[in-house]
Amino acid sequence: MNKTGVSTEEALPDERELTQRLISNDQQLFMTVVKAWHPSLYSVAAAIVGHSIADEVVQEAWVSVIKALPKFEGRSALKTWVTRIVANEAKNRYRKESRSVSLESVDENWATDSRLVSDPRFDSSGHWNQRNPAWDMGSPDELLSAQELQDCVDKHLARLPEQQRYIMELRDAGGMDMEEICNILEVSSSNARVLLHRARDRIQQVVAKFQRTGEC
Amino acid sequence: MLSCKHLVEQASDYIDDEMSMRKRVQVKLHLFMCVSCRRYLKQLKLTIAMLHCKNQHQAPEAMCHHLLKEYQKNLPKQGS
Numbered sequence: 386m387n388k389t390g391v392s393t394e395e396a397l398p399d400e401r402e403l404t405q406r407l408i409s410n411d412q413q414l415f416m417t418v419v420k421a422w423h424p425s426l427y428s429v430a431a432a433i434v435g436h437s438i439a440d441e442v443v444q445e446a447w448v449s450v451i452k453a454l455p456k457f458e459g460r461s462a463l464k465t466w467v468t469r470i471v472a473n474e475a476k477n478r479y480r481k482e483s484r485s486v487s488l489e490s491v492d493e494n495w496a497t498d499s500r501l502v503s504d505p506r507f508d509s510s511g512h513w514n515q516r517n518p519a520w521d522m523g524s525p526d527e528l529l530s531a532q533e534l535q536d537c538v539d540k541h542l543a544r545l546p547e548q549q550r551y552i553m554e555l556r557d558a559g560g561m562d563m564e565e566i567c568n569i570l571e572v573s574s575s576n577a578r579v580l581l582h583r584a585r586d587r588i589q590q591v592v593a594k595f596q597r598t599g600e601c
Numbered sequence: 602m603l604s605c606k607h608l609v610e611q612a613s614d615y616i617d618d619e620m621s622m623r624k625r626v627q628v629k630l631h632l633f634m635c636v637s638c639r640r641y642l643k644q645l646k647l648t649i650a651m652l653h654c655k656n657q658h659q660a661p662e663a664m665c666h667h668l669l670k671e672y673q674k675n676l677p678k679q680g681s
């Protein structure tokens with residue numbers, strides 16, 4: 386479960402019972418699960434194949450899940466397993482559509498070049514140039530309801546280097562394990578961690594600037 | 602001592618608990634003394650929470666219908 390996120394899954398039964406009831410035709414529970422997990426499964430699919438066919442990919446993945454469910458061995462949490470199937474389905478689709486940019490072409494330099502570039506937030510000894518001001522908007526709800534800010538965040542999300550955005554969407558919106566993400570994107574875990582942080586840090590700066598100046 | 606810039610660079614590792622005990626202690630010590638970094642860490646967590654809740658895409662009705670049919674077809678009631 387995502388530590389930082391808001392859970393919509395509290396009403397679901399525990400792992401064992403969940404799997405058992407899904408195998409034995411609990412239609413109502415099945416629908417609850419499909420709906421509860423959709424936002425994060427959709428994020429995983431969309432990060433890999435884009436928004437236009439993300440729903441379709443999730444649907445196809447669920448069909449595979451339904452067929453494989455009686456053979457599910459419970460070695461990982463059910464949601465982890467389903468997420469992996471969604472990611473694989475998305476990856477297959479991505480290959481079929483043969484888009485120009487390869488998922489595997491992570492620029493390894495991104496992981497190491499940051500220390501060479503000076504960060505205007507800090508002085509030469511690494512201290513903040515100015516005291517970091519507190520934010521007026523202090524909850525996710527407040528941030529999310531500020532439409533202008535969200536438009537600004539969207540704009541900057543679209544501008545992130547692709548791999549940074551993938552990793553952050555898979556991790557923070559999709560709630561995937563880093564290990565799974567590294568497998569899917571075929572990137573080393575240390576690089577993935579650096580790229581994840583760089584993306585988060587970038588968006589933090591976007592929000593910080595907006596809070597400070599009211600501008601994007 | 603750990604600089605603010607270094608702390609900021611490692612903030613995700615700290616939040617996600619991907620850090621050695623020794624590093625953790627260094628970070629905690631720094632945070633104890635530095636309000637700017639305390640704020641940064643709080644803001645980064647808030648940013649992650651916002652990203653998690655953003656664009657919560659709901660399952661389309663048509664998809665639910667389709668999947669329910671597949672479900673009934675493939676996982677019939679046991680004993681029937």
Ligand SMILES: [Zn+2]
Binds near residue numbers: 631635637638
């Ligand atoms: Zn500091």
